[in-house]
Amino acid sequence: MGTTALRDGDEYVLDGEKYWTSNGVSADWIVVYARTGEGAGHDNYSLFVVPTDDPGYDPEEITGKMGLRASQQARVELDGVRVPADNRLGEEGSGFYNLARFFNYGRIAVAGHGIGIAAAALEEAWAYTHDRELYDESVADNQTVQHRLVKMREQFEAARALAWTACERVMDGDDPAFWASLAKARTTRTAETIAREAAQLHGGEGLRTETRANRAFRDAKYPSIYEGPNAVQRDIAYGHWPEE
Numbered sequence: 708m709g710t711t712a713l714r715d716g717d718e719y720v721l722d723g724e725k726y727w728t729s730n731g732v733s734a735d736w737i738v739v740y741a742r743t744g745e746g747a748g749h750d751n752y753s754l755f756v757v758p759t760d761d762p763g764y765d766p767e768e769i770t771g772k773m774g775l776r777a778s779q780q781a782r783v784e785l786d787g788v789r790v791p792a793d794n795r796l797g798e799e800g801s802g803f804y805n806l807a808r809f810f811n812y813g814r815i816a817v818a819g820h821g822i823g824i825a826a827a828a829l830e831e832a833w834a835y836t837h838d839r840e841l842y843d844e845s846v847a848d849n850q851t852v853q854h855r856l857v858k859m860r861e862q863f864e865a866a867r868a869l870a871w872t873a874c875e876r877v878m879d880g881d882d883p884a885f886w887a888s889l890a891k892a893r894t895t896r897t898a899e900t901i902a903r904e905a906a907q908l909h910g911g912e913g914l915r916t917e918t919r920a921n922r923a924f925r926d927a928k929y930p931s932i933y934e935g936p937n938a939v940q941r942d943i944a945y946g947h948w949p950e951e
């Protein structure tokens with residue numbers, strides 16, 4: 708984590724580079740995570756509210772994304788960006804803990820993203836296989852196709868049940884780090900699996916970017932990566948394994 712924020716009187720001076728900053732081109736303000744202390748340890752990071760009209764703020768849109776195109780990201784360079792010390796969120800050195808808290812709750816919403824994509828893909832797979840006529844019968848008249856649809860539904864319902872369980876556990880005060888990571892990893896993986904299967908069941912139509920199944924297939928890759936790839940979610944879940 709190379710971005711630094713050095714204290715200079717009543718201000719901080721930020722230098723560094725951020726990749727994949729959502730809304731980095733269009734936002735008026737962004738929140739930047741920066742190093743404020745030396746050495747290892749979680750106490751060396753802080754969060755800052757940064758105005759994007761500062762002359763040292765230089766965003767460049769990330770192009771060529773295969774999916775999630777309604778959401779825009781940027782590579783951002785911070786070159787001597789000055790912010791008042793009041794723009795620091797929380798105490799100096801509290802950034803890691805605040806960010807972890809944000810992610811612990813936010814990742815449940817990402818689980819919802821996975822569920823939404825999986826639901827769309829499943830709907831499309833059901834509709835297409837029943838509508839598409841092949842040799843005087845629909846694709847869904849094949850028992851193997853019926854089994855594939857049922858298997859997708861099994862996976863979907865299991866993932867959705869886990870997402871709701873995670874919500875309930877967090878509402879009841881259980882460790883959100885464990886439940887959110889578990890739910891994010893499971894639902895987003897399920898979204899990828901179901902979306903891939905739905906695209907396959909569309910045959911050539913599934914390869915056209917205009918179809919909803921194709922969009923689900925491309926979009927499904929995203930929530931398993933943003934807010935931390937699923938391998939990291941499993942690291943977190945293992946580290947927060949509840950003793951019960």
Ligand SMILES: Cc1cc2nc3c(=O)[nH]c(=O)nc-3n(C[C@H](O)[C@H](O)[C@H](O)COP(=O)(O)OP(=O)(O)OC[C@H]3O[C@@H](n4cnc5c(N)ncnc54)[C@H](O)[C@@H]3O)c2cc1C
Nearest residue numbers: 726727728729775778780929932933934935936938939942
């Ligand atoms: C649509 C989108 C929006 C985003 N918005 C923001 C934003 O607003 N702000 C922001 O700061 N970032 C944002 N990001 C960045 C995002 O959080 C990172 O891309 C993500 O955390 C993965 O980090 P990375 O790309 O550096 O991958 P890396 O950390 O380089 O990981 C690459 C791969 O290595 C493997 N891997 C990594 N760690 C482990 C591990 N511990 N064990 C096993 N395997 C591992 C995984 O397969 C992983 O996918 C966004 C990304 C996307 C795609």
